[in-house]
Amino acid sequence: MTDTTQNTLSLRLKTETAIEHDRMEMLMEQAKVFESKENYAQFTLSQYYFQRDIEYLYQSTAVGAVIPDLDIRGRSEAARQDLTDLGIQPQGMDISTLHVRYPQALGWIYVSEGSTLGAAFLFKEAQAKLGFSADFAARNLAAYPEGRMRVWKRFKQALDDAQFSPSEQQQVVDGAMQAFAHFGDLLSHLDTLK
Numbered sequence: 001m002t003d004t005t006q007n008t009l010s011l012r013l014k015t016e017t018a019i020e021h022d023r024m025e026m027l028m029e030q031a032k033v034f035e036s037k038e039n040y041a042q043f044t045l046s047q048y049y050f051q052r053d054i055e056y057l058y059q060s061t062a063v064g065a066v067i068p069d070l071d072i073r074g075r076s077e078a079a080r081q082d083l084t085d086l087g088i089q090p091q092g093m094d095i096s097t098l099h100v101r102y103p104q105a106l107g108w109i110y111v112s113e114g115s116t117l118g119a120a121f122l123f124k125e126a127q128a129k130l131g132f133s134a135d136f137a138a139r140n141l142a143a144y145p146e147g148r149m150r151v152w153k154r155f156k157q158a159l160d161d162a163q164f165s166p167s168e169q170q171q172v173v174d175g176a177m178q179a180f181a182h183f184g185d186l187l188s189h190l191d192t193l194k
């Protein structure tokens with residue numbers, strides 16, 4: 001019997017980017033994000049810049065047609081407020097997604113949305129090790145008001161409902177790989193972020 005879920009875009013994204021996800025976890029460990037307030041602040045800068053890059057892609061009409069609830073997504077404003085809590089004024093970096101087209105953009109957004117799941121663990125660590133919260137310095141790691149899983153499932157469903165051809169799916173996967181590579185670069189150079 002054929003498994004009809006086998007070739008869904010959401011499943012392809014999960015399986016075909018799994019190695020990159022593992023690499024992110026390793027980089028996070030190496031960055032010792034929760035070892036000090038200074039390390040955490042540099043990590044928050046990376047979140048801020050990445051979220052800004054992602055939110056730039058929300059302007060695309062084609063993206064909005066696939067993901068109709070973009071208005072509740074995105075955490076750059078939360079990260080910016082966290083930076084203010086931490087006494088940091090971001091100096092600004094160029095937007096890295098100016099060249100990203102549809103449907104690759106959906107892969108970038110996938111990486112950002114999926115990262116809200118892992119953020120549940122990071123949020124707990126930020127609370128336990130640094131005393132931060134959803135109201136102070138860890139807003140960007142807090143759950144969406146509706147709950148992480150619900151918002152995530154709706155995102156995956158929207159991607160699958162779009163019924164992309166295999167080659168379009170490949171472009172979305174490519175976009176996700178680009179986004180992981182970009183966030184990996186940020187994580188590898190946290191100490192240089194301003």
Ligand code: HEM
Pocket residue numbers: 010013014021024025028029110111112113114115116117118119121180183
């Ligand atoms: C220490 C760091 C991290 C941990 C512990 C972690 C943990 C997790 C866990 C447990 C899930 C699966 C949740 C579920 O299916 O119920 C997940 C999913 C995901 N995470 Fe992470 N994560 C981390 C960092 C990151 C980073 C830095 C990114 C990207 C910037 C990221 C992107 C994703 C994506 C895209 C998914 C969705 C996978 C799918 O398609 O199901 N994660 N993460």
